Amino acid sequence: MPFARLAAATTPTAHLGLGLAAVGRPGYINLGRETDLPADRSVDALRERTFELLDAAHAQGVRYFDAARSYGRSEEFLAGWLAARPDAVDVVVGSKWGYTYTADWRTDAEAHEVKDHGLATYERQRAETAELLGARLDLYQIHSVTPDSPALTDKELHARLAEAASRGLTVGFSTSGPAQAEAVRAALAVTVDGEPLFRTVQSTYNVLETSVAPALAEAHEAGLTVIVKEGVANGRLAGAHAPDVLRAVAEETGLGPDAVALALVLRQPWAGVVLSGAATVNQLASNLHAAVVDLDDGQTARLAALAEEPAEYWDRRGRLPWH
Template identity: 35%
Template sequence: MVYDGKNGEYFELQKIDSHNSNFLKNTKTQTLLLIWFTSDQNKLTIDGIPYTFEKNEIVFLTEFHKLEYENIKTINLLKFNKSFYCVLDHDSEIGCKGILYYGAAAKLPIIKINEVPLEIMQTAWKMATLEFEMKDSLQLEMLQMMLKRILITCTRVYKMQSLSSITGTEQNDLIRNFNFLVETNFRSKHTVADYASLIYKSPKTISNTFKKLGTKSPLKFIQERIMLEARRLISYTDKDISEIAYELGFNDIQTFSRFFKKNEKIAPIQYRKKKYALNLFKNNKTMIGLGMAAIGRPHYINIKNNSISDENFDLAVFKTQGKHFLTEAYQAGIRHFDTAPSYGVAEEILSEWITEFQPKDIIISSKWGYTYVANFDKNAIVHEVKSHTLETLERQSKTTFERLKNIQIYQIHSATLESGVLENQEVLEKLYQIKKERNIEIGLSTSGANQNEIIKKALQIKCNNEALFDVFQVSYNLLEQNLLNLKEELKFKKVIIKEAMANGRIFLDKNDGLQIFQNLATKYNVGIDAIALQFVIATLNPYSVLSGVTHLDQLNENLKANSFSLEDHEIELLKTVKQTPEDYWEDRKKLSWQ
C-alpha cells in the first residue's frame, strides 16, 4: 500500500515475507524506514554487521543504511519521506530526533514492544491500513496522524529501554541533541569540545551525562560514527582512500589510515580487499578456505621437481613466514583454515597466529589419525605415519583442543575401509562424546578410488540414533569427478573439497584437457587454477573448497574463481576430461614429496 501525494509526499505500508523481500531494498531518496518483525529468526546484515531479529523487535533505518537480507520470515515495513512528515520540523510533537532517526548511527536504534505498546502499534497499523481505502481530502492528514502515533509510541519505548538511567528532561535532551549533532556534523567535527560549543555545555558535562547511561564515552561515540561512514564508503563506493579521508574531515591520508587501523586493526586498503572477497564468497555461497599442509611443513605431494636445497632449515623463520601468510590470507577474505597434526607445525602456527591476531570470525577444522615424523628433513623417506586407534585419537585430540580452543570441525584424517576405523566402536563412541561435550561437528576426510564407498558407509553410522558425521572432506577436481554421484546423498552435509588442483596435475602437458583449460582461462582472463576452482563450485556447491597455496600472489589468483561463472555448456565440456577413479589414484601414487 502506497500513498503518493501531489506535492511529493510518500508513505508506504507493506507486509513482507520471503516472496516479496525485494521491497526492503526499494528505497526512495530521503526515505526513513521502520521495520517491525512479526516472527522470530529474521536474519539481516546492516552496514556489514549481521543481526538476528526476533518477533516484535523494531529497527529504524535511513536511506544511508546498507541493507542485505539472508533469511526473511514476516515483517511489517513502513516507509515515509520528508515531504510526508519531517521528524526534524515536528520534533516538538514526537521527540524522536536523535533517538529513532538522525542519531546514534554507530548503534542501531532497536526496541522490543509488548503489552500496551504492542496493542497501540497493532491498532495504529490497522487504522492506517484501512485509511488507504479512503480517497478523500482528509486521507493525508489521517495517515500522518497514524504515523505520529506509531513514532511517539516507539520513542516512549526507546526512552524506557535505553535511556532509563537518564531521568531529567534536560539530560535527556542533551543526549538527543548530541546524537543529532554528531549525525549531522561528524565529517567536520571530531572532538567532544566541538559539540560542547554547539550545545553550550562543557565537555565534562557531556561526558558525565554519558557516564550515567553506562555506555561508551562521547568521544568514542563520535569515532564510531566516523568509522561507520568510513566502512560504508570503502565497502560500497569506488572512491580512493585519499578521497574518503578528505570527505571525512582528515587533512591527509596518513592521519586517516592511522585512525582507521587503530579502530579496525587493518589498513583501509586491506579492509576494502577483505570486503570485496567476502562479498564474492557470500554471493557464491561456497567459501574458498586455506589448507595448511604446505604452511606447516616444507614439502607436500605434488608435481614439482625442484632441486632440494642443502641449506639448514630454520624453524623459527618458517613459523614466522607462516603466520605472516595467514594474516595476508585473512585480509584477502579467507575465513576457513584447515589443519592437522601431520601438517608439521601447522596447528602451532595457527594457534600462535590466533593469539596474536585475534580474529573473531574464522572457521577452524583439524583432524586426527596421522603423525608427522619427517622432522622437516626434505630428504626423509617417511613423512607421516597413520594410526586410527583410540590411543591416537585421545592423544592428538587433547593436543589439538589445547591449541585450537575454538575449533568447529574435527575429522578422521583419511578414513579408509582397510584401517577399520569406521567399525571401531570405541573410536566412534569417543568421537560422539567429543561432539557432544565440545559442541563441534565431526567429520572425516577420504582418499582413494573407493572414496564414495567410504562416504556411504560413514553416512550409515549413528550413535544414540543420531548421525555421527556432519562433514566430509573429499578429493574432487577436474580429473576426479566421482563425488558427483553422491551429490544427492550429501546435500544436507557440509562438504569440504581438497586437492581441487589434482596436486598440480591439471597443469601437465600430457593432460588431455589442458587445451580446454587454457582456452577457458584466456576467455575469462584468469589462470587455470581459477577455472578448476570455479568448476568445483559450480558443479558441487560445497561448503568450502581448499586452496593449498603459500604465497599471496597465488592466493589472489585462486580467489579469481569467484569473479566469474562458467556457462552450462562449458561445465559439460569440462566433465569430459575426467579419469576413472582407478586411473586417477594410480597416477597419484606415482607423485613424490616435493
Template identity: 30%
Template sequence: MATFKTLPTRSLGRNGPLVPRVGLGLMGASGIYGTITPENARFELLDDAYNRGERFWDTSSSYGDSEEILGKWFAANPEKRKDIFLATKFGIRHTDTFPGFTVSSTPEYCRESIESSLSLLGLSSIDLFYIHRLDRVTPIEKTMEVMVELKNAGKIKYIGLSECSAESLRRAYAVHPITCVQMEYSLLCTEVESPERKFLETARELGVAVVCYSPLANGLLTGGLRLIADVDSLGNRRSVLPWLQEAVLEKNIEILNQISEIAKLRNITTAQLALAWLLAQGDDIFPIPGSSKIQRHEENLGSLFVDLSEEEEKELRQLGEEVVGGRFQETTGYAFADTPALEE
C-alpha cells in the first residue's frame, strides 16, 4: 500500500500557513449522508489519514458527533495535535424540516459555539474557524468583530467564511484579513467562477484561498454512478440533488460515464481525475474530499500526482458544463449569501 508521508503543500491564502493541497473532510464520517460509522472505525480513519501525511482536517459543529470523536482522538494522541491543521465551523443547526437546518451568525452564537467546540475537542485553540453560513440578518461586520475578538484571545488562529457573496467577503476582509473561503466547487459545479458572481476573482484579488467542499459532487464523481439503478446507493440525502432528478438523470449519467472513460484511459480513478481537475485550477484551490472508508484516502491523495494537459482540462470542463441541474444549495436561500449593511 502506497503512503504519502510528505504531501505537496501550498500557502492557504496570501499570508496563510502551508497545508496539504488536498484536505480531509469529516462530514460524511459522522452520518450526515447515511449510517454513522462506528467510533473505532473513525479512529482508524483518523490514524490512517495522519499516517499518510493528510494533516488538513475539516469538521464543523453541525457534523453530528465529529468534534467529540476528534476530541477523543486528540486525547489519545496528544503529541500529534501540533501536526494537524484543524478547521471547524459554526452557524448551522440541523432540523427535521426543509432545508434541514437553520442558520445563525450572530455574535452571541459565535461566542457560544467556540466554547462548545473547544470543550468537545478538548483543545485550547482551533487553527481555522469558519462562519459556516451567513444568516442574512446579522451584518457581517458584527460577526467579524467577534471572530477578531476570539483570535486576539488566542482561541482561533485564522478566520474563514463559507457560502458568502463576493461583497460579503470584501466587507469581512475590511474588518480583518480572511484566510480562506469554503465554497462548493467541482467539475460539475463551477459557479464560483461566474463573471456575474465575481467570487473567484474577488478572492484572488484579496489573496483569499478557496477550499472546495463537495469536490466530488456529492459522490457523482467517484465513478460509482454508471446506471440509473445506482442512484439508490448514493443515500437518501442525495435524492434532492437537481443532477439526479428523473428528467435529467439519463443524460447526466451518460456524461458522467464519458468522464469515467477518460479516467480509465489515464489508468486512474474518476475521483482522482475530478480532484486533479480542481487542483489544476490554481495553487489557491484546496479540495477537501470526505469519506468514511480508509481505502478512499490513498485514492484521493493520489490525485496530487496526476498532471492534466491543457487539452484534458478543457475537455473535462466542457463535459462538466453539459451536466444538467443547478446546485442544491441554491434552494436553501443561503448560497452566496449577503448580509444587511451595518447601521451607523
C-alpha cells in the first residue's frame, strides 16, 4: 500500500498532510480567509499560492497531499506541481469524488458544489481525475459519506471500486456531519467477494468535535489508515478565533493554538495522517509545529472540556459563510 511510505518515514512531519481545499478555489468557509489569500484570486494567483505551499510542505517533510474534484482546480494545481518537481516521487497523492464544483470561480455563487454518489458521477469524475493525475494518484475517496449515502449500498459501484483497487488504487471514503460514527461503521461493513472494500477513512475530528473517535479506533483496528481533516475546525481553533482555554494552553507551550489543536489529534493512537488546511506558508509552518508539541495530562483534560455536541458543532459549521 502507498501509505507504507508514510509509516516508514522518519521525518517528524511525515504524519502531517496538506489538504488543498482552501487554495484550490477562490471561495471557502475558513475563518480569516479575507486576509489569508491575496486580493487577486485569479487562477494564476491561486496556482502560485498552491505551489508555494506544496514546496514548503515537501521541504519540511510532509509527504501526503489531499485534493478533491470539488476543490476547484486543486487536482490541476497538484498535477502541475508534480510535473514541475520530479524530485517529489516520495509523496502520496489522494483525491476525492462525489461532489462537483459548480461555483465557476466565484465567491458569491448560489451553490459551490453539488453532491452525487451515483455510479455515473464516479465514472465521470474518475476519468477527469485520471486525466490530471494519472498514475500519480494513490488514493481515491468517496467524498463525505453519510449513513444514507447510496455509495454504501450500490453493489455495482462497489464492483467498480474493487476493480480499481485490483489495479493498485487504494479506495477509501471520507465522512461529514453529526452521524460520522454511524457512517464509518456502515462503511466498514461493505465487502466485495468477502473482502473489505475500503482501506482508508478520512473524518472530521478536533477538540470541538470528538464524536467519531470510537469509530475511528475501530477502523484503525480493522487495518484502515485513518486520515483526520478539519483539525482546526475551519479556523475556529486558530489565532484570535481560538477559545480562551486553547490559547492559554498554547501560551504554556510557546506555540500557536493551531499547533496545539493539531497536536491533540496527532496523539490519538488511531490517527495515521492529520491534515493541515493552511492557506499561507506561515500558517503551514505554525501547523507543522504540532509535531513537537508535548501536552501533559492536565492540559489535555482542559482541552477535552471544549467538546461540543455533534449537532451543535455541525449546525455552526453549516452556517459559516463562503468567503
